[in-house]
Amino acid sequence: MLEVYIDGASAGNPGPSGAGIFIKNEGSTESYSFPLGEMENHEAEFHALLKALEICVKEGASIVSVRSDSSAVVQAVERQFVRNKKYQPFLSEILHTITEFDLFFIKWIPSKENKQADLLARKAIHLN
Template identity: 65%
Template sequence: MIEVYIDGASAGNPGPSGAGIFINANGTIDKYSIPLGVMSNHEAEFHAFIHALEICLEKGYDGSLVSFRTDSELVNKAVEKEFVKNKLYSPLLERALHLSKKMDLFFMKWIPSAENKAADELARQAIKKNETGEQTTS
């Protein structure tokens, strides 16, 4: 099973934002800290999810059981219901659903923030990288 922890963060709302993605693929750990520019925290959460889906598809995880973990209730509920009230997020949700349907075994679970510290730290690092345009993966 592939476990993917995602988080989006903003310094201000809107403000400089970042995506943090922590992937545990059967013991192999990958970390991503992606600067997103200026946006709201909710937008950053959706972008983190979209980036994580794209990474998983690029890595060929589409045939594996992939479990996404997020502390964003908005993103989790939007994916579960395939609907979001705020029309600003509709295109982001549509993109995320399109990508998630390319996976054979896709699962998303809401987790408390305390269980998402690795992705949160990566997202906060990404906020600082907005000034340099740097992106970190490991």
């Protein structure tokens, strides 16, 4: 099982943005920082999840457990619904991608439990 921590960050709303992904896999860890260009914070959060799912698919994961401090992203995936239609394409791609896994979990966590992914997302902002 891959334990995946994600975060998206923007310097301004919109502004330079980045995605941070921290993956725990049976004692080993992987860290990723992806610059995302100019976008809003919620968009960066959705992009972080999409990037994380792409990595998990490439690694051939069958069980994926994602943790995020973005209640908007977690609720959108859990409810399979977004109020703001701007995020519908992201949600559609996410819902399609998670069918690649035998089991998929997503859980909201407080920011204090997501520090590693937050640092990686902030690092990615500076890579723009």
